[in-house]
């Protein structure tokens with residue numbers, strides 16, 4: 001008897017067949033500090049290499065985070081995180097590989113290896129030198145946000161205003177990023193900084209891990225105007241699983257934000273930006289990255305078309321990466 005092919009609307013088949021891209025994960029902090037061995041499956045935190053695989057993640061953005069308290073030694077800090085990533089990648093060649101192009105991502109698809117995109121969170125990593133963008137680019141960094149929540153020499157962050165938006169150094173950094181082909185992440189910016197960055201850039205820019213302020217008012221979330229502006233540029237927002245930005249701690253709230261974001265931005269503007277291992281606590285129904293197929297099932301239940309779900313899971317992210325990276 002011939003086997004019947006599974007229909008595309010089977011959630012697990014759809015999830016594992018789709019390219020799944022998550023735009024923000026903070027696991028490198030634990031890797032660099034030696035706090036845990038992420039090559040083993042444990043219940044600690046939200047992710048590790050086995051759980052990325054169970055969750056069907058094909059591409060994971062690893063955030064290289066510079067805390068404001070480390071801003072005066074930001075280069076050293078990011079260098080230490082990059083060193084730790086390189087050691088991890090060399091020791092686990094069969095499990096993951098760094099990527100800097102969508103061609104490399106497609107090559108890795110189906111091999112069971114996790115494609116890792118490196119991103120700097122808080123450009124205090126440059127210690128004020130726009131030329132340092134090139135150094136980070138050479139080491140594989142393909143995305144960067146100018147600030148974390150604080151204000152730095154480049155721009156104001158979401159929770160602190162001292163400059164009134166973007167500074168001249170921040171502008172020079174943006175220019176360098178766009179010249180080399182580095183994705184501009186606006187998730188942690190203040191609203192004024194967001195609009196300054198929007199005006200100073202061309203092409204798609206991205207809010208990798210933020211939600212809709214129209215649904216959950218929070219300074220880390222984006223207004224409808226900001227969301228529409230991102231969409232008009234061909235950019236996107238990655239849905240964040242932090243309970244404070246969701247307005248609750250359940251899969252239902254994630255679904256509400258996805259639905260809202262799609263209604264404001266269209267299906268081409270929405271992606272995933274879990275923030276896993278960047279917060280404490282759990283989202284019911286989406287406790288860790290291994291539970292990600294539950295989101296696909298919930299989206300199907302909600303009536304989203306399979307093609308729309310593929311875009312949200314990773315299609316949109318790949319499109320934007322390809323556009324900014326040029327390959």
Ligand SMILES: [Zn+2]
Nearest residue numbers: 121188209278
């Ligand atoms: Zn963040």
